[in-house]
Amino acid sequence: MRFFRTSFVARLVFQFLIISVLGGALTALAAFLLARATLTRSVYTQLDSVATLKEDAMLRWLEHEQESxxxxxxxxxxxxxxxxxxSATPDSQSYFTARDTLRTFLRSYRAHEEEIAEAFLMSPVGGEVLVSTTPANEGSYRTTDEYYTQGRKATYTQHFYPSPLTGETTVTIATPILNDEGTLLGVLAVHLNMDALNTILQERSGLGETGETYLVDKFNNFITQAQFGARAFPRGVHTVGIDTALSGEDGVGRYQNYLGTPVLGAFRWLPEQEVALLVEISQQEAFAPARTLGRNTFLIGAALITLLAVGVYYLSRQTADPILEISQAAQEVAQGNLTRRVHVALQDEIGALARNFNFMTESLQQSIEELEGRVAERTRELARRSEEIQTAAELGSAITAIRDLNTLLERVAHLISDRFGFYHVGIFLLDEHREYAVLRASNSPGGRRMLARGHRLKVGEQGIVGFAAATGTARIALDVGEDAxxxxxxxxxxxxxxMAIPLIAAERTLGVLDIQSTQEAAFTQEDIAILRILADQVAIAIENARLFQESQQALAALESAFGESTARAWQRFLQHSARRGxxxxxxxxxLPLRPDGAGKEEPYRLSTPAVETEDPTVLRVPLSVRGQQVGVLRLKKPPEQGRWRQEEISLLQDLSEQLGLALExxxxxxxxxxxxxxxxxxGQITSxxxxxxDLETVLQTAVHEIRxxxxxPRLSIRLAGTNGEQNVPEHP
Incomplete structure (x- = not known):
C-alpha cells in the first residue's frame, strides 16, 4: 500500500489499470450486447427474407401446377x-374404350408431373368420378366437395384440407372442361403430392443447422413434415409464433418452439391459403457469434492491458468503432438501404463479423434483386402472352363475319402478319384427293410469286407443312442442325x-397455317399454344365459308327449281283461265281483257321496268313471282305530267312485287x-x-255418280270375262 501511496507512477498505473480493466470489461460487455442486438435484427431480417422466399416458392409451385x-x-x-x-351408354364398348383412352392419357400426364398424386375427371352433374389414375376411386361421388362445386364454374384451387379418402393434408386444383359451344363436359381435377412442398420448405439455405420452416393450418395441425407431427400433438400444436400467426398477424420474435427450445422466429399468415408460415432458428445458434465476439474482445483487451496501458484505450477504441459501424450499418439495412457496406480492414473476429455482415447484406440484396427481376420478367411474359391471346381473339372476331373463302384466306394472312409482325404467313389447303397442300393465300412478295405458279407441297413428304398436314400436329423448324x-x-x-400449325375442324385436317420469321429460334412451344387457338378459329371460319358457299349454291338451285315449278303452274293456270287481265x-x-282479242294487251317479256320509246308516257312494269314473269303492268301518264320519274318507277316496282305475291x-x-x-x-262417289x-248395284251406282x-253426256263401264267382253248397260 505504501508503494502505491508513494509512487505516483504505480498509483497512476494501478488506477489506470483498474480503470482500463473496468473499461475493457464494460467495453467487452457493451460489444457483446450490441452485437447481440445487431445479430437479432439481422437474424430477424434474414428469417423474414427466408419466409418471403419460401412463400414465393410455394406460390410459384401452386401457380405452376395450376398452369400445367x-x-x-x-x-x-x-x-x-x-x-x-x-354419347355412349355406360355398359357399351365405346364407353369403356373412351374411358380407357382418357385414363391412359391422364396417367401419361401424371408420369411427367411428379407433383401430381392423382388426376381424375368428374361428370358435369352429380360429381361422379368418371376416369381416374387411381381406378379404385372411379364411381365415387364428389358432389359436395368444394373443388368440384367451384371447379364447375372456373379454375379453382382448394388449399390444404384433409382428404376424405386418405385423411392426409392435400391441395386440389380443378378446372371445367368445355366444348366449342361452351357446354360443360366435365371437371378435371388433380390432387397434389405434398412431398414437393416438403422439399421446398425443408431446404435449409440460410438457416444454419437448427433452422426450420413449416406450415400450420387453422386447426393448429402441421401441414408439412416437421420433426414431430400431429400424433405428438393430438390437440394441435401451440406456440406464441403459431398462435399469433393464426390470429392473422405477421411479425418476428423470441419464443419457445413446439419442442420448448428458445428460438428466433418469423411468422406470417397466408390468408388465401389459410395457413401460417413459420421460419425459426434456435437462439443458441443465432447468438453464437455475439458470445464469441464478447469473449474474444475481453481476452484481447486483458492481454493488451498487461503489455501497454495506453494500448488498452487505443485497443478498446479499435474494438468498439467497428462494432458501432456494424450496428449503424445494420440499422440502415433494416431501414431498407441494402447498398450499405461495412468498411473494416481488420482480419480478426470483428473483421470476420464485418465481412459476414457484408456478405449477408450482399446476399440479401442479391436475393431481393433476383426476386424482383423474376417478378418483372414474369410480369412481362404474362403481359406478352396476354397481348398475344387478346390479339388472337380479336383476329378470330375479325374473320368470323367473312363468308367468301378467298377473301377470308387473304384477310387472315395479312391480319396475322400485321398483328404479330411475321415475315411470311402462308395458308395451305389440302386438295380434294388430300395428296397435296396447295398454297391459297400469302402476305409476302415471295408468297405471291409462289401463288402465281401454283405452289404446292406433297403431304407427308415435303417440308414441315407436309409433316403438319400428314400428322395433324404442329412443328417448329429452327435455323440450326437438321432443321436448316x-x-x-x-x-x-x-x-x-x-412454324407450321394444322388447320383442324371437326377432327379433320383442312390445311396448314405456315408462319416464318427472320429471327433464329423465334418460336417456342408456348407460341404454338397461342397460335393454335387462332388456327382453330381460322379452321372453323374456313369450314363455315365452305358450308356457306355450298348452302348458297343449294339455295340457288332450289330457288331455280321452285321458280320453274311456279312458271309451269302459271302456264297451266292461264291455259284454263279466261281471265287475262x-x-x-x-x-x-x-274493263277485262278478253281472250277473243278485243281489248287484249300482249304482255312484254321484261326483266326491269321500261318506258316505251315511241310513247315516253307509257311505262311497262313486269309482274313476277319467284323470279318468273307472269304478266305486265302497263301505265300511261297524261302528256302534261311529263316523263316518268325514278321515284315513281321505284314505287311502282315495289307495288308490282306486292301484286305478284297477292296473285300467287x-x-x-x-x-x-x-x-x-x-x-x-x-269421297262422295266412293261412299x-x-x-x-251387290255387283250390279255397285256398277250402276258408279256409272250414274261419275257421269x-x-x-x-255418256259413260259406260265394261268388265272383261273369260269368254270375251261383257257389256254393262250404259247410263243414258
Whole structure:
C-alpha cells in the first residue's frame, strides 16, 4: 500500500489499470450486447427474407401446377373423350374404350408431373368420378366437395384440407372442361403430392443447422413434415409464433418452439391459403457469434492491458468503432438501404463479423434483386402472352363475319402478319384427293410469286407443312442442325425460323397455317399454344365459308327449281283461265281483257321496268313471282305530267312485287279450293259406291255418280270375262 501511496507512477498505473480493466470489461460487455442486438435484427431480417422466399416458392409451385392443369384441360383429347363417354351408354364398348383412352392419357400426364398424386375427371352433374389414375376411386361421388362445386364454374384451387379418402393434408386444383359451344363436359381435377412442398420448405439455405420452416393450418395441425407431427400433438400444436400467426398477424420474435427450445422466429399468415408460415432458428445458434465476439474482445483487451496501458484505450477504441459501424450499418439495412457496406480492414473476429455482415447484406440484396427481376420478367411474359391471346381473339372476331373463302384466306394472312409482325404467313389447303397442300393465300412478295405458279407441297413428304398436314400436329423448324434444310427457298431467302400449325375442324385436317420469321429460334412451344387457338378459329371460319358457299349454291338451285315449278303452274293456270287481265280507263271504268282479242294487251317479256320509246308516257312494269314473269303492268301518264320519274318507277316496282305475291296467293287458294272440291266429290262417289255389296248395284251406282259429277253426256263401264267382253248397260 505504501508503494502505491508513494509512487505516483504505480498509483497512476494501478488506477489506470483498474480503470482500463473496468473499461475493457464494460467495453467487452457493451460489444457483446450490441452485437447481440445487431445479430437479432439481422437474424430477424434474414428469417423474414427466408419466409418471403419460401412463400414465393410455394406460390410459384401452386401457380405452376395450376398452369400445367390449364394446359392439360385445353387438350382436345380430353374434350373428345368426354363427349364420346356422354354419347355412349355406360355398359357399351365405346364407353369403356373412351374411358380407357382418357385414363391412359391422364396417367401419361401424371408420369411427367411428379407433383401430381392423382388426376381424375368428374361428370358435369352429380360429381361422379368418371376416369381416374387411381381406378379404385372411379364411381365415387364428389358432389359436395368444394373443388368440384367451384371447379364447375372456373379454375379453382382448394388449399390444404384433409382428404376424405386418405385423411392426409392435400391441395386440389380443378378446372371445367368445355366444348366449342361452351357446354360443360366435365371437371378435371388433380390432387397434389405434398412431398414437393416438403422439399421446398425443408431446404435449409440460410438457416444454419437448427433452422426450420413449416406450415400450420387453422386447426393448429402441421401441414408439412416437421420433426414431430400431429400424433405428438393430438390437440394441435401451440406456440406464441403459431398462435399469433393464426390470429392473422405477421411479425418476428423470441419464443419457445413446439419442442420448448428458445428460438428466433418469423411468422406470417397466408390468408388465401389459410395457413401460417413459420421460419425459426434456435437462439443458441443465432447468438453464437455475439458470445464469441464478447469473449474474444475481453481476452484481447486483458492481454493488451498487461503489455501497454495506453494500448488498452487505443485497443478498446479499435474494438468498439467497428462494432458501432456494424450496428449503424445494420440499422440502415433494416431501414431498407441494402447498398450499405461495412468498411473494416481488420482480419480478426470483428473483421470476420464485418465481412459476414457484408456478405449477408450482399446476399440479401442479391436475393431481393433476383426476386424482383423474376417478378418483372414474369410480369412481362404474362403481359406478352396476354397481348398475344387478346390479339388472337380479336383476329378470330375479325374473320368470323367473312363468308367468301378467298377473301377470308387473304384477310387472315395479312391480319396475322400485321398483328404479330411475321415475315411470311402462308395458308395451305389440302386438295380434294388430300395428296397435296396447295398454297391459297400469302402476305409476302415471295408468297405471291409462289401463288402465281401454283405452289404446292406433297403431304407427308415435303417440308414441315407436309409433316403438319400428314400428322395433324404442329412443328417448329429452327435455323440450326437438321432443321436448316427447310429454309432453302429462293422465294423466301430471309427465313430463319418456321412454324407450321394444322388447320383442324371437326377432327379433320383442312390445311396448314405456315408462319416464318427472320429471327433464329423465334418460336417456342408456348407460341404454338397461342397460335393454335387462332388456327382453330381460322379452321372453323374456313369450314363455315365452305358450308356457306355450298348452302348458297343449294339455295340457288332450289330457288331455280321452285321458280320453274311456279312458271309451269302459271302456264297451266292461264291455259284454263279466261281471265287475262283488266284495264282501268280515265273515266273510272275497269274493263277485262278478253281472250277473243278485243281489248287484249300482249304482255312484254321484261326483266326491269321500261318506258316505251315511241310513247315516253307509257311505262311497262313486269309482274313476277319467284323470279318468273307472269304478266305486265302497263301505265300511261297524261302528256302534261311529263316523263316518268325514278321515284315513281321505284314505287311502282315495289307495288308490282306486292301484286305478284297477292296473285300467287290467290292462285294457290283457287288451286287448293279446286283440289278440295275434287276430293269432296271423290269421297262422295266412293261412299255411295260402297253402300251396296251387290255387283250390279255397285256398277250402276258408279256409272250414274261419275257421269253426274263430271257432267258427261255418256259413260259406260265394261268388265272383261273369260269368254270375251261383257257389256254393262250404259247410263243414258
Amino acid at each position: 392443369l390449364l394446359v392439360l384441360s385445353q387438350s382436345s383429347q380430353i374434350a373428345s373423350g368426354l363427349e364420346k363417354m356422354q 434444310v427447310f429454309f432453302d427457298n429462293p422465294d423466301l431467302p430471309e427465313t430463319r425460323s418456321e 283488266y284495264v282501268a280507263t280515265s273515266e273510272g271504268l275497269i 296467293s290467290a292462285r294457290l287458294l283457287e288451286e287448293t279450293q279446286r283440289r278440295a272440291a275434287f276430293e269432296q266429290i271423290t 255411295r259406291i260402297r253402300a251396296s255389296l 253426274t259429277a263430271l257432267n258427261l
